[in-house]
Amino acid sequence: MQVKFYCDLYISENWMNKKRKIMARLQKNRLQPAVYVIALSQGEQNQLEIFSAILMKQHVFDDKELFVVGIADGYLDALYLVEEMTEEAYRETGDADIRRWILRRQHEYDGTERKY
Secondary structure (H helix, E strand, C coil), rough: EEEEEEEEEEEEEEHHHHHHHHHHHCCCCCCCCCEEEECCCCCCCCCCEECCCCCHHHHHHHHCEEEEEEECCCHHHHHHHHHHHHHHHHHHHHCHHHHHHHHHHHHHHHHHCCEE
């Protein structure tokens, strides 16, 4: 599995001091039971997916490229981060198309246009 991170990664306050360590463990697919991942959905019909980092151990993720936009301390915190993303996207664009907003910001950051 290939894990890429959003340029302006959303992260729970509890994880701020461990951000780099958690990111490295996600890239190495290490077991992190308390960590929840917010990623762009694999299908374009949905915007985001929220799941426990434990699920990344399943073989369905072996050949996937995962674009992580948030790391949360539990499911409820993940919902809070999604709410925060939605509010920011709406403030900046006037709609709640989080996927398009995130990809546009990532493109501006690294100069590449990529569909996830």
